[in-house]
Amino acid sequence: MDLYLFTVDERWGADVVAAGATGIVVDWERRGKARRQLGEGTQINADTPGDLARMRAATDGRLLCRINGFGAWTAAEVDVAVGCGADEIMLPMVRTTAEVxxxxxxxxxxxxxxxxxxxxxxxxxxxxLARRPLTRIYVGLNDLRIDRRSDQLFRPLVDGTVEDVRARVTQPFGVGGLTLPGGGFPVPGDLLAAELVRLGTDFSFLRRSFTADMAGRDPFTEVPRLLAALTALRSAPPAEVAERRARFVAAVGVGQDVAAAPVPALARPA
Structure with missing residues (x-):
């Protein structure tokens, strides 16, 4: 599983990539985000084009730039991101194929x-959306929860939503975020990692929990340890996979009736 670190700290980012992560995400998304996520305790970054250029100079890892959701500003943001060396642009809050x-x-x-x-x-x-020539598709659980007016962050991972989207995506697919083995709250990170492996997730993000858990630790020890844990999960026998899935559902706290329900076909919007 490819791991991408959200950071604009050149040394930290370069070390995490050198230790085994695939790349860096520089985050420009903030238009309307404070209003949308008011009171949610989510992370809103203030990264700049200068940050993107600095991170390009700091690492040969793959460099992603999350721009703002589609609008009149998108053309300018795309041009600047390309000019600053982004390997990929990430478009958030997609609603229509026309935007893409x-x-x-x-x-x-x-x-x-x-x-x-x-x-x-x-x-x-x-x-x-998956029929478009996209480099990757990521399911963002925080904003999806807000858009659904739900109070359960991980519900899409147990009610069939993510599994159904995953089945439709042929591009590299991502969801969730990871931290060090043994970390994670309120859902243990080891159970979330097992669920991402079960889904065949191709990439995930390293964000606030990872950075906090890494305090005082050596990335050249901890990143390989995380990657080794993911490799071990891929070779788990079916009984272990099922047992971890059951523990994940229990930790999320969504009723068994929801978790056991057949995955619904995704309806077309009117």
Whole structure:
């Protein structure tokens, strides 16, 4: 599983990539985000084009830039991200295929384009979106929970939503975020990691929990330890996979009736 670290700290980012992570994410998304996520305790970054250029100079790892959701500003943001050396642009809060098609036109093959499925509209359109020439597709649980007016962050991982989206995506697929083995709260990170492996997740993010858990630790020890734990999970026998899945569902706290229900077909929006 490829791991991408959110950071604009050159030394820290370079060390984490050198230790085995795949790349860095520089995060420009903030238009409307404070209002959308008011009171949610989520992370809102204030990264800049200068940060992107500095991280490009600091590491040869793959460099992703999350821009703002589609709008009149997208063309300028795409041009700046390309000019600062982004290997890929990540388009958040997708709702329509037209937004993605227009952004692909703006990118014009100069770098890759990935999207975040974090609205119910995008969940419904997952199959259509996956037919676009995208470099990756990521399900964003925080904003999807807010868009659904839900109080359960991990519900899409147990009610069939993520599994159904995963089945429709042929591009590299990501969901959730990871931290060090033994970390994670309120859902143990080891159980979340097992669930991501069970789903065939191709990449995930290292964010606040990982950075906090890494305090005073050596990335050249801890990143290989995390990667080794993911490798071990991939070779687990079916009985262990099922047992960890059951423990994950119990830790999430969603009723067994929801977790055991058949995965619904994703309806097309009117």
């Amino acid at each position: 098609d227009r952004t692909l036109e703006l990118v014009a093959g100069r770098c890759g384009l990935g999207i975040l499925i974090e609205t119910q509209d995008a969940v419904h359109r997952a199959a259509e």
